[in-house]
Amino acid sequence: MKKTDTSETQNPDAGRARAGRILAIGGGKGGVGKSVASIVLASALSRRGMKVVLADLDLGAANLHTYLGLHGDTPGIADFLIKRAATLDELLIDTPLPDVRLLSGARYYSGMANLTYQAKQKIIRHLKNLDADVVILDLGAGVHFDTIDFFAISHPSLLVLAPEPGSVLNAYSFLKECVFRHLTGIFGKHPDIGPEIRRAQLEGGDETSFSLESFRATIREIDESVMPIVDEAVRVLRPAIIMNRVTDLVSAVYADNLQKLVLHRIALRVHYLGNLPGVQGLSEQLVGLPAFLASPGGAKIMAAADELLADLEKHFPLEWPTETEPExxxxxxxxxxxxxxxxxxxxxxxxxxxxxxxxxxxxxxxxxxxxxxxxxxxxxxxxxxxxxxxxxxxxxxxxxxxxxxxxx
Ligand SMILES: Nc1ncnc2c1ncn2[C@@H]1O[C@H](COP(=O)(O)OP(=O)(O)O)[C@@H](O)[C@H]1O
Ligand SMILES: [Mg+2]
Structure with missing residues (x-):
């Protein structure tokens, strides 16, 4: 992975990406282990010599500070939103994990969970400009627009699954909503295509009834020239699966099910990155995860995280168009x-x-x-x-x- 160029003065509004890689961790369902996976990956990355920022974007239900064992009032993203801080950078706090800093979501004010378009874009711009090799976004459950938009800036976007059927359907619905979110953004106001999208979205109420193929056929009849844009809206998603709480080989079936469902319904390939094992007693260690991960009890999950990262670098090498272009x-x-x-x-x-x-x-x-x-x-x-x-x-x-x- 690339090291950040520290010779440049920081100007978050310059629009130039400084963060080496953004990894958003989402996937629909609450309790599958997104926050645990975020911390485990942050720890594994820092052990590889990376500078990491963990951003708690589960606005309204933030818990990374607790899992990291940080108590008391921690400054965080709320201070940025109410303009008490001008940059996200100045809000980062040290954590017990070396080289891992936290953008906390602990402070909360009502309304924070519904960002304005401008506020969200500003957060995204500042996240991309953080001085870190990797910025991990721990996202909330559900299919809120903000969650989907943060998910989309990631390369790849990581879906955490637990080995249970509900988790697969949730992840599928989440990806489908991502597709609709993109399509609505482009075609929402189109007099003919807009209503088609809303119709397809409503019909998709039953989790598996949507089919991109029939949707494409409908759009082609309306205006064939927009087909490349429809396809691009889907292709821009780069999801990858992390199976969490794996205890036996059967768990892989769930990842396989999701891959098949997504390929069949939305013609999208989801890469299966790997597994994190279910760890007995982890829940009891939640208020001090860094210490647990450094203990013998954490060795197994850390080793699995290392394998995940190796696969990530192999299948999702970095490409930075903004840095190689005009010059x-x-x-x-x-x-x-x-x-x-x-x-x-x-x-x-x-x-x-x-x-x-x-x-x-x-x-x-x-x-x-x-x-x-x-x-x-x-x-x-x-x-x-x-x-x-x-x-x-x-x-x-x-x-x-x-x-x-x-x-x-
Ligand atoms: N690999 C794992 N092994 C054992 N327990 C886990 C594992 N991952 C998560 N958990 C447990 O699952 C619960 C939810 O995890 P959390 O990361 O908070 O989920 P999410 O962020 O998706 O809502 C916690 O109690 C946590 O201890
Ligand atoms: Mg969480």
Whole structure:
């Protein structure tokens, strides 16, 4: 894994990723072991010499501080949200695990569990800019929009499963909601596609009745040109499974079931990263997990975490487009485009796209570097705006355009 570049001055608003990797840990159900897995992975990463930040994003039910044995009033994300602190960085506190710092969720004010769009984007931007090799996001249960949005910035997104049927169905529903969340973000206001999404979402009430294939067929009838965007909304999800509380070989069946269900229904491959064993008596050790993990009793789960990390690095090597792209090529603006945009800024970008001549979008598949496939026209770029604005901005910059809204 990459070490962070510490030579650069920290400017969270510069839009440049500094955190080496973000790992979000979610998966729908409460009690499957997301928080335990977060701490175990943080500990294993720090033993590999990584600088880690554990971010407790289970807003409203935060417990990492307790599991880490930290008592008393800990500053945390609430202070950032009420603007008592200007950066997340200054809120990080040391934990008993060496090189692991905590962004605590202990402090809470009512309303904190429902973030505004701007607040969420600001948190995401600051998380990406933390000075750490790995930032682990411990997410809450359920399919809250905020949880889904945090889950989506991870590479890969980690689903924790417990060996029980309910956990598999929950994880599946969670992934399906992630897909709908993306699709609604792009097509929600589309006069024909928007209602189709809402219909499919309602029909999907019975956990397994949704099928991406029939949904795609419906959308194709409405407007074939948007199909690449539909497929991309699904493909952008990079989920991987951690089976927790494994006691026997049968546990793998649950991971297998989830993989099959997700592939069959939403045509998505979920990587099975590995297992964490069920540890007798762990619940009694919860208020001081670091000490337990360092004791002989914790050796088995730590060894399993090491295997998980080895698999993670093998299957999800780091790729950082923001660091390898424009740099200083002659004639290209060396500034990095911003990563998030307010509704107003998206509107400005949308008007800008409208004002461009057709030739700006007229790339054939071949010119766009693909052997075949649909041409991405103006409408598709406009739809993509609501989904991956930074890509649209890069496309425009690549076509020699510049506009103040591109940059922070
Ligand atoms: N690998 C494990 N072995 C034994 N008990 C576990 C394991 N992982 C989690 N638990 C227990 O399950 C309960 C819920 O774990 P927690 O991490 O808080 O779940 P979540 O964050 O998903 O709600 C805790 O009591 C914890 O002790
Ligand atoms: Mg938890």
């Amino acid at each position: 200083t090529a002659a004639g290209i603006d060396a500034r990095m485009p911003r990563e998030d945009f307010s509704e107003d800024e998206l509107q400005t970008l949308s008007l800008l796209l409208d004002s461009l001549g057709d030739s700006a979008f007229g790339k054939t598949a071949k010119k766009a570097g693909r052997k075949s496939g649909p041409v991405i026209g103006r409408n598709a770029w406009k739809l993509r705006l609501y989904y991956r604005p930074v890509e649209v901005v890069r496309f425009l910059i690549g076509n020699g355009l510049s506009h103040p809204v591109f940059y922070a």
